[in-house]
Amino acid sequence: MGLEPLLDALLEGKEEVADRHVSRSRREMPNFAGVPIEEHRRDSTGAVILLVAMRRAGLDSLPEEARIALLDLGERRAQQGVPLEDMLRSWRMGIEETMGYATEIAPGIGLSEGEVFAFFQQAFDVVDDAMVEIAKGHRVDEVQAEVEPDRRTTFVRGMVEGTLGPDEVRSGLAAFGLDPLAEYRAFRARGSGESGTAELDRRFDLTRTTDARVGLAAALDSELAGFTSEEVPRGDLDLLAVGPPGSAADLAHSYRVAGRILIAAEAFGLAGIQSLSTAGLHAIVLEDGELGEALSRDLIEPVRDQQAGDDILDTIETWLSVGMRVDPAAERLFVHPNTVRYRLRRYEELTGTDLAITEEAFRVWWALHRDRGLRK
Numbered sequence: 001m002g003l004e005p006l007l008d009a010l011l012e013g014k015e016e017v018a019d020r021h022v023s024r025s026r027r028e029m030p031n032f033a034g035v036p037i038e039e040h041r042r043d044s045t046g047a048v049i050l051l052v053a054m055r056r057a058g059l060d061s062l063p064e065e066a067r068i069a070l071l072d073l074g075e076r077r078a079q080q081g082v083p084l085e086d087m088l089r090s091w092r093m094g095i096e097e098t099m100g101y102a103t104e105i106a107p108g109i110g111l112s113e114g115e116v117f118a119f120f121q122q123a124f125d126v127v128d129d130a131m132v133e134i135a136k137g138h139r140v141d142e143v144q145a146e147v148e149p150d151r152r153t154t155f156v157r158g159m160v161e162g163t164l165g166p167d168e169v170r171s172g173l174a175a176f177g178l179d180p181l182a183e184y185r186a187f188r189a190r191g192s193g194e195s196g197t198a199e200l201d202r203r204f205d206l207t208r209t210t211d212a213r214v215g216l217a218a219a220l221d222s223e224l225a226g227f228t229s230e231e232v233p234r235g236d237l238d239l240l241a242v243g244p245p246g247s248a249a250d251l252a253h254s255y256r257v258a259g260r261i262l263i264a265a266e267a268f269g270l271a272g273i274q275s276l277s278t279a280g281l282h283a284i285v286l287e288d289g290e291l292g293e294a295l296s297r298d299l300i301e302p303v304r305d306q307q308a309g310d311d312i313l314d315t316i317e318t319w320l321s322v323g324m325r326v327d328p329a330a331e332r333l334f335v336h337p338n339t340v341r342y343r344l345r346r347y348e349e350l351t352g353t354d355l356a357i358t359e360e361a362f363r364v365w366w367a368l369h370r371d372r373g374l375r376k
Contacts, residue, residue, distance in 0.1 A: 003119055005109040006102060007052045013101055018044035021097040025090045031198070032090070033213040034080040034177045043073060047094055047130075055119070062130060070133035077134075079151055080175065081197055087134055095120065152176070152197055156218040156226055160186055162252030169248050177213050182229040184215065186243040186255035188262050191224035203235050204228065227251055234273050239265055242275045268369060286370060295367035302350045312350075315343040317368045320361065 010017070021044045026032045032040065050066055062070070077087050099120045106116050155172045158164040164172065173180045187204070200217040201207040206228060207214075215228030224237075234240045241262035243254030257276065264283035265274040286292075303309045315333060319340060322328040326344075330337040344355060353360050 003055065003111075003115070006106070006111055006116070006119065007056060009105050009109055010048055010052050010098065010102065013105070014045050014048040015041075017048055017098050017101050020101070021090075021094045024093055024097065028093075029082075029086045029090065030201075030207045031082045031086050033207045035077065035082065036174055036177055044094060047091075048098060050130075051098070062133065066130075067133050070130050074134035080177070081152065081201075083198075091130065091134065150218070152216060153218040153220070156216050157220055159216075159227060159248070159251050160220075160225055160255035166249065173248060176216055178216070179229070180248060182248070183245045184227040184229050184248055184251055184254070185232075185245040186227045186251055186258045187217075187225065187232045187240055188243075188255070188258045189224045189237045189240045190222065190262075190266075191219065191237070200224065200226070203233075205230070205233050225255070227254070232273065238271050240273045241265060241279075242273060244276060268372065282369065292367075292370045295363060296371060299351050299353065299364055299367040300371050303347060306350060312343045312347050313368065313371075315340055316347050316355075316364060317372070319344065320365050320368070324355070324361065 018041050022037065022040045026037075026040070046069075054062075054066075074084075074087065078084075099116070102116045102120070103113060106113060155164075155176070159169065159172070170180045197218075200219075201213070203224075204215065204217050204226060206217060206226070214230045215226055217224060217226030219225075232240060232242055239262070241258045243256070243258035243261070246254055260283045261274050261276065261279045264270075264286050265279045267286060268279075268282050270279055270282070300313065303312050306312070315329065315335075318332050319326070319329040322332065326337045326340045330340045333340065347353070348355060351364075353364060355361050355364065
């Protein structure tokens, strides 16, 4: 009977084989999350078709058109951030899944496990040949990367700076396995430009073991920056600024807001993950120069010009930070509560402010925070 029934069965079951292979590859190797899943399935199905066609044609080596296609595959995977090691391992997995499927169906088509095994011994020779071509294509892309700007960095920069057109945004997101319809938020942190793409994916949890990644990050000048559709972990960073969520087309706005938050958080010594809800007011305090100068002129300068003026200002700031309570402020400042009360009265005398009025106390808080931020 020969192997024709097996070849026919493999062609008929190529979609199931591809689904098994793709699911396993993406489960065991998260770097494949950057490959669009339909493209991944198509390439896997094509490998089964190639294997069957070569056996039917009695070929022991890859035809020229197959070599060209495999070179292209290697280059595409390199562009999509899949390391060569993962690529080669995935191809081995593909043969394993195909062989497993063939072993399952062998009894139903009258073949023994020995005959299936013999067929796949030859198939492994073809796979070895194919992996050589894939590696060549992958290395071609590595060589090009030495003289071309990093594709991921270029794309991330274009997204956050708003320099890409709608078609470039959609095609770029699809190429990296991202949903063009999802909402994304930008994030920014101070960091080294030496961070590799795989390290950034792990650092910001951008690659999940599902069918798609959730964001991209890159080292941009003196910052680590990127965007994601999920929550951003701080990891080992002291400070991470996050912009508001929005469509991919509005990502540049989110990135600008994150920049304002980063500057304000640094100025005020804030740490952790900071957003508009936690550091937005601090950003406004720094940025509204005209109002800030007026408040400083009325609420800071008359006190600083006095003897022990800085002590009075420190006391007011501490008192505000502990909920306008005298005893906790005294404990923090290591002074007697009466000293705090005296300095509060002295501040009101010098500025004409009534700290018992909420609006007045808020104006003082604003002035003190702006002053501290500008002096850092």
